[in-house]
Amino acid sequence: MNANVNMTKEEYSNYVDSKAKKSPIGKNLVWAFVVGGFICIIGQLITDLFTSWNFSKDDASTICTIILIFLGAFLTALNLYSIIGKHAGAGSIVPITGFSNSVVAPAIEFKTEGYVLGLGANMFKIAGPVLVYGITSSVIVGFIYWIIKLFM
Amino acid sequence: MKIGKQTIKFENTPKILQTSSIVGPKEMQGPLANYFDQHIDDVFNGQDSFEKAERKLMNDCIDHLLAKVPTNNESIDYLFGGDLLNQCITAGYSSRDLGIPFFGLYGACSTFCESLALAASFINAGYAQKVIATTSSHFCSAERQFRMPLEHGNQKSPTAQCTVTASGAAIVVPKDVGTQGPFVTHITPGKVIDMGISDMTNMGAAMAPAAFNTIMTHLQDTGRNANYYDVIATGDLGVLGSEILVDLFNKEGIDLMGIHADCGALIYDHDKQDTHCGGSGCRLHGKCI
Structure with a gap:
């Protein structure tokens, strides 16, 4: 009788991988495609609607963004977005509604700890890294663009 | 002692x-x-x-x-x-x-x-x-x-x-108070055993080697066989962790099937309740020795 597990860490890891139930990738992909696509269609409909009401293309897409962000936040507050996300995965995380969800969810969660150190401090817990690296990389790209423009 | x-x-x-x-x-x-x-x-x-x-x-x-x-x-x-x-x-x-x-x-x-x-x-x-x-x-x-x-x-x-x-x-x-209730006869505190599982959504696989080590050491220290016990209960290995534990014992020639019970695997109805691999947490262990 040996009390130690007779496997190296690598052997154990391979053994666990062979034993663990896999995520249903096929199903997840289809759901992500359908839901992600559906959110894009809604966005397109809103944009087209506002363009048909004689808004400029830029204005129409800004209005569309605002409406989608609102819808994401609204569905999060009703606790429906987490149900959509459970099935859709990246399909509902990647669109802007998912970004809205990732800001509103911690805001709801941490409200009990107060408005400043709770809600205020934790609101960007999930979205924060996206903002930090999104803004940083856009500044870098903008800088490169500016340099290239000087010589063109 | x-x-x-x-x-x-x-x-x-x-x-x-x-x-x-x-x-x-x-x-x-x-x-x-x-x-x-x-x-x-x-x-x-x-x-x-x-x-x-x-x-x-x-x-x-x-x-x-x-x-x-x-x-x-x-x-x-x-x-x-x-x-x-x-x-x-x-x-x-x-x-x-x-x-x-x-x-x-x-x-x-x-x-x-x-x-x-x-x-x-x-x-x-x-x-x-x-x-x-x-x-x-x-x-x-x-x-x-x-x-x-x-x-x-x-x-x-x-x-x-x-x-x-x-x-x-x-x-x-103390044992002479009251008439009912189980007794605590032995304790075997376990070691932290890390087999390198870093997936935080797979706690059962991370904990199973430590459970194996603790139970095995307990059996060796007390000189008992696994079938001395009616039930060997673990806290929250979950469904996957329990299978791994039984597998690890099988490798040592000990059959835990029918003896081992995991509170995390027992507490929910996995198909209906969408709990994936079962429960976890402090209070899972209502252990009777």
């Missing part, structure tokens, strides 16, 4: 005189519903935060235990308790309300066994006459501390487990 490598034998066999349990709504829908003393229907438990809800859960559990014995908090010598939250706030605030001298413990999933082992040690040594061991966990407060906000729309891995909303307490006394 220490026997073997890491087991302690209690000559005075402390007795678990009475136990008390309280669970949340999801646990009440599970197959063990009939075995719990009390339950709550609302995860907020009438409070304005999940942390306060968990604190009330533990307070109600201990109050119920004191009523069951029956005894009052002044006659309890010590309280061993813990939970999953930062600075053990649940157990800390509960003991403030109770006014019992308090040892705060943090053993995550092992807290209940840890508190029971220490409470039994105190009784065995004659340092106390009545000691309470208690723990609690709450799905919503644990989820917030360790994972994502509840409303966040993410997907969980099939190996993920679900923290139970529950609190449990046991009162430990």
